[in-house]
Amino acid sequence: xxxxxxxxxxxxxxxxxxxxxxxxxxxxxxxxxxxxxxxxxxxxxxxxxxxxxxxxxxxxxxxxxxxxxxxxxxxxxxxxxxxxxxxxxxxxxxxxxxxxxxxxxxxxxxxxxxxxxxxxxxxxxxxxxxxxxxxxxxxxxxxxxxxxxxxxxxxxxxxxxxxxxxxxxxxxxxxxxxxxxxxxxxxxxxxxxxxxxxxxxxxxxxxxxxxxxxxxxxxxxxxxxx
Amino acid sequence: xxxxxxxxxxxxxxxxxxxxxxxxxxxxxxxxxxxxxxxxxxxxxxxxxxxxxxxxxxxxxxxxxxxxxxxxxxxxxxxxxxxxxxxxxxxxxxxxxxxxxxxxxxxxxxxxxxxxxxxxxxxxxxxxxxxxxxxxxxxxxxxxxxxxxxxxxxxxxxxxxxxxxxxxxxxxxxxxxxxxxxxxxxxxxxxxxxxxxxxxxxxxxxxxxxxxxxxxxxxxxxxxxxxxxxxxxxxxxxxxxxxxxxxxxxxxxxxxxxxxxxxxxxxxxxxxxxxxxxxxxxxxxxxxxxxxxxxxxxxxxxxxxxxxxxxxxxxxxxxxxxxxxxxxxxxxxxxxxxxxxxxxxxxxxxxxxxxxxxxxxxxxxxxxxxxxxxxxxxxxxxxxxxxxxxxxxxxxxxxxxxxxxxxxxxxxxxxxxxxxxxxxxxxxxxxxxxxxxxxxxxxxxxxxxxxxxxxxxxxxxxxxxxxxxxxxxxxxxxxxxxxxxxxxxxxxxxxxxxxxxxxxxxxxxxxxxxxxxxxxxxxxxxxxxxxxxxxxxxxxxxxxxxxxxxxxxxxxxxxxxx
Numbered sequence: 001x002x003x004x005x006x007x008x009x010x011x012x013x014x015x016x017x018x019x020x021x022x023x024x025x026x027x028x029x030x031x032x033x034x035x036x037x038x039x040x041x042x043x044x045x046x047x048x049x050x051x052x053x054x055x056x057x058x059x060x061x062x063x064x065x066x067x068x069x070x071x072x073x074x075x076x077x078x079x080x081x082x083x084x085x086x087x088x089x090x091x092x093x094x095x096x097x098x099x100x101x102x103x104x105x106x107x108x109x110x111x112x113x114x115x116x117x118x119x120x121x122x123x124x125x126x127x128x129x130x131x132x133x134x135x136x137x138x139x140x141x142x143x144x145x146x147x148x149x150x151x152x153x154x155x156x157x158x159x160x161x162x163x164x165x166x167x168x169x170x171x172x173x174x175x176x177x178x179x180x181x182x183x184x185x186x187x188x189x190x191x192x193x194x195x196x197x198x199x200x201x202x203x204x205x206x207x208x209x210x211x212x213x214x215x216x217x218x219x220x221x222x223x224x225x226x
Numbered sequence: 227x228x229x230x231x232x233x234x235x236x237x238x239x240x241x242x243x244x245x246x247x248x249x250x251x252x253x254x255x256x257x258x259x260x261x262x263x264x265x266x267x268x269x270x271x272x273x274x275x276x277x278x279x280x281x282x283x284x285x286x287x288x289x290x291x292x293x294x295x296x297x298x299x300x301x302x303x304x305x306x307x308x309x310x311x312x313x314x315x316x317x318x319x320x321x322x323x324x325x326x327x328x329x330x331x332x333x334x335x336x337x338x339x340x341x342x343x344x345x346x347x348x349x350x351x352x353x354x355x356x357x358x359x360x361x362x363x364x365x366x367x368x369x370x371x372x373x374x375x376x377x378x379x380x381x382x383x384x385x386x387x388x389x390x391x392x393x394x395x396x397x398x399x400x401x402x403x404x405x406x407x408x409x410x411x412x413x414x415x416x417x418x419x420x421x422x423x424x425x426x427x428x429x430x431x432x433x434x435x436x437x438x439x440x441x442x443x444x445x446x447x448x449x450x451x452x453x454x455x456x457x458x459x460x461x462x463x464x465x466x467x468x469x470x471x472x473x474x475x476x477x478x479x480x481x482x483x484x485x486x487x488x489x490x491x492x493x494x495x496x497x498x499x500x501x502x503x504x505x506x507x508x509x510x511x512x513x514x515x516x517x518x519x520x521x522x523x524x525x526x527x528x529x530x531x532x533x534x535x536x537x538x539x540x541x542x543x544x545x546x547x548x549x550x551x552x553x554x555x556x557x558x559x560x561x562x563x564x565x566x567x568x569x570x571x572x573x574x575x576x577x578x579x580x581x582x583x584x585x586x587x588x589x590x591x592x593x594x595x596x597x598x599x600x601x602x603x604x605x606x607x608x609x610x611x612x613x614x615x616x617x618x619x620x621x622x623x624x625x626x627x628x629x630x631x632x633x634x635x636x637x638x639x640x641x642x643x644x645x646x647x648x649x650x651x652x653x654x655x656x657x658x659x660x661x662x663x664x665x666x667x668x669x670x671x672x673x674x675x676x677x678x679x680x681x682x683x684x685x686x687x688x689x690x691x692x693x694x695x696x697x698x699x700x701x702x703x704x705x706x707x708x709x710x711x712x713x714x715x716x717x718x719x720x721x722x723x724x725x726x727x728x729x730x731x732x733x734x735x736x737x738x739x740x741x742x743x744x745x746x747x748x749x750x751x752x753x754x755x756x757x758x759x760x761x762x763x764x765x766x767x768x769x770x771x772x773x774x775x776x777x778x779x780x781x782x783x784x785x786x787x788x
Contacts, residue, residue, distance in 0.1 A: 048338075048340070048342065048400075048401060049400050049401070051400050052342045052343075052396045052397075052399075052400040052401065055395070055396045055399055055400050056342065056343065056392050056393075056396045059391075059392045059395050059396065059423075059426055060392055062426065062427070063388055063391070063392070063426045063427070063429075063430045064430070066426075066427050066428075066430035066431055066434075067430040067431070067433055067434045068434070070430065070431045070434035070435065070475055070478075071434050071437075071438070073474075074434075074435075074438065074449060074471055074475065077471050077474070078449070078471065155441070155445045155446075155447055156445055156446035156447055156448075158448075159447075159448055159449075162441065162445075162447035162448065162449065165445075166437070166438070166441060166447070170437070
C-alpha cells in the first residue's frame with residue numbers, strides 16, 4: 001500500500017514547494033479515525049530514523065573536539081608565556097603506539113569492507129584485531145607513563161609534564177570508550193536492535209578515526225611544543 | 227488496530243512502583259517537569275540568598291536565622307554570591323527554558339513521540355540533580371573542600387548539559403514529523419536548536435577548564451596557579467599572563483552562557499506575542515536568521531569581559547565591534563516583536579504581560595549593554611554596581627519574565643489547569659515595578675561611584691545618597707520577593723484545585739502540542755504521527771472562518787468563510 005511506505009528522509013528537510021506536505025495521501029486504514037476530526041490524516045508512527053545515531057556521533061565529535069581545543073589552547077598560551085618551559089622527553093614507545101593506532105584504523109576499514117561483502121567471519125576476525133590493537137595502544141600509553149615516572153617526571157613536576165599526562169590521560173579515557181564501542185559492535189546481536197551492524201560499525205568507525213586523528217594532533221603538539 | 231511496531235515500544239500506562247514510575251522514567255514529559263521543579267526550588271533558594279546579602283549590606287549586624295550559626299568569615303560570605311549565582315545561572319536560567327520547557331515541548335511541537343535518546347535524557351536529568359545537591363552541599367562544607375565539591379558539581383552539570391545538547395540537536399534535526407520542514411518549525415524549536423548547538427560548543431570549553439582546575443587540586447599541577455604561588459616564584463618567570471588563561475577559558479563560556487539563557491526566551495516571546503496578537507510573526511525568516519546570528523556572534527565575544535586584564539591591544543577593538551554587532555540581531559528581534567504587536571487585536575493576559583515585560587527589560591538592559599561594549603567605559607565600570615545592574619536586568623530578570631510567560635502559557639499543557647489571571651496580573655505588576663526599583667538605582671550607583679572616583683570630592687553630595695539608595699534597593703527586593711509569594715500561592719492553589727481546563731486549545735494556538743490532551747498522557751503516547759501542512763504562525767489568514775489555522779490541518783479541511 002503506498003501510504004505505508006515511509007518517505008525518504010531527505011523529503012523532510014526540503015521545503016515542500018507544493019504547499020502541503022504529503023498532499024492528499026490517505027492513511028491506509030480509516031477504521032477508528034472518524035472521531036479524531038482533523039487527525040484522520042495522521043500516519044502511523046514510523047520507528048525513529050536510525051540517522052539520529054550518526055547525527056549524534058557527529059555532534060559528539062565536535063563537542064569532544066572543543067574540549068581538546070580548549071586544553072590545546074591552554075597549552076599554547078602557557079608554553080608561549082613561560083620563560084622556563086622544561087620540555088618532556090617524549091618516550092620512544094609513543095611512536096610505536098601511534099603506529100599501532102593508525103594500523104587499527106586501517107584494520108577497522110578492512111573489517112568494514114568484509115562486512116559489506118557479507119563475509120561475517122572475516123569481519124569478526126579483523127574487528128577483533130582492531131579491538132586488540134586499541135587495547136595495545138592504551139597499554140603502550142601506560143608503559144610510556146611508567147617510563148616517564150621512572151625518569152622522575154610526574155604530573156606535578158612542571159607545566160609541560162602536566163600537559164603530557166592530561167593530554168594522554170584524557171585521550172586514553174576517550175579511546176577506552178571507543179574500545180568499549182568496538183567490543184559492543186563485535187559481540188552484540190543486532191537482530192532485534194534499532195540499527196543494523198553495518199550502521200553501528202560505520203558510526204563506531206567515525207569515532208575511532210576521530211580518536212586516531214586527535215592523537216596524531218596531540219602527539220604533534222607535544223612533539224613540536226618541545 | 228494494528229500499530230506499526232506491534233506495540234513493542236508502547237509502554238502505555240506506567241507500571242511498577244514509585245521508583246520505576248517516576249524516578250527512572252525516561253519519558254520526556256516527566257524529565258521536563260523534573261527540570262522545572264528543580265528550577266522552582268533553585269529560584270527560591272537563590273532568591274533567599276540574595277535577600278540575605280542585601281540585608282547584610284544594609285544592616286551588617288542583623289542576626290539571620292540559620293546563617294548566624296555558620297562560621298562568620300569572609301570566605302563564608304564569598305560563598306553566598308557564589309551559590310546564588312550558580313543556582314540561578316545553571317539551574318534556573320540554563321535549565322528551565324531549555325531543559326525544562328524544551329524537554330517537555332520540543333517532541334510535542336515537532337510531532338515526535340520522544341526525544342532521540344530517552345535513556346541519555348534520563349542520565350542527564352539525574353546528573354543535574356546530583357550537581358544541585360553537590361552545589362548546595364558545597365555551601366555548607368569548609369571553604370576549601372566546598373570549592374572542590376563545587377567544581378565537581380559544575381563538571382557533572384556540564385557533562386549532563388552536553389548530553390542534553392546532543393539530544394536536543396538530534397531530536398530537532400532527525401525526529402520531525404512528516405511535513406515539519408525547517409521553515410515550518412515554530413520559533414521556539416529554532417531557539418532550542420540554536421541554543422543546543424551553542425551549548426554543545428561552550429559547555430565543553432568550561433568542562434576542559436574545570437578538568438584543569440580539578441587536576442590542579444588533586445594532582446598539584448599548575449594550570450591556573452593561585453596568586454600566592456605566583457608571588458613566591460622567581461621573578462624571571464613571566465607570571466602576569468597566567469591568570470588571564472583562566473579568564474579566557476571562563477569568559478569563553480560565560481559570555482556565550484548569557485545567550486544560552488536568552489535564546490530560548492527569544493523563542494518564547496516571539497511565539498507568545500504572535501499567538502496573543504493573532505498575527506503572524508513579522509518577518510519570521512529574518513527572526514530565524516537573527517536567532518542563528520545571536521548564537522554565532524555570541525560565541526565570538528568572550529574577549530569583551532577582559533578589557534581590563536591585559537589582552538593584545540588590538541583585540542578590544544575586535545571584541546567591541548563584535549559585541550556591538552550583536553545589536554543587529556537584537557534589534558531585528560525587537561522590531562519583529564513590536565511590528566507583530568502593531569495594530570493587532572491584542573489579548574492582554576498575564577502570559578503576554580510577562581512577554582511584554584521581557585521586551586521592556588531586554589530593551590533597558592540592552593541599552594546599558596551598549597555602554598559596556600565600549601572599551602573605555604567597560605574598563606572603568608567593570609565589577610561595579612553598573613555591571614551587576616546590567617546583567618541582572620537583561621539576563622536574570624528578563625529571562626525569568628520569559629520563563630514565567632511560558633509557564634502561564636503552557637500551564638494547561640503541563641498540568642491541565644490554568645493559573646489564576648487576577649493573581650497573575652498582581653504578581654506581574656508588583657514584580658515589574660520591584661525589579662526596576664532594584665536594578666535601575668544599581669546602574670545609577672555604579673555610574674556615580676565611578677565618576678566620584680574620577681572627579682574627587684565634587685560629587686560628595688551625590689555620594690551622600692548612596693546609603694539611602696542601598697536601603698531603597700533592599701526595600702525593592704522585599705516587594706519583589708513578596709510578589710513571588712503571590713506567584714507561589716497561585717501556582718500551588720491552582721495545582722491543588724481540581725478545576726481542569728475543558729477545552730484542548732484554550733489560547734487558540736497553532737502548534738502541535740495543543741492537538742494532544744492536556745496534559746498529554748504518559749508514555750510514548752499516540753501511535754499515529756501527525757502530518758504538518760503549514761507554517762507555525764498562520765493567524766488571520768484572509769478568507770478563512772477562524773482567525774487561525776493549526777499546523778496539522780490539511781489545506782482541503784480549512785473551513786472557508788462565506
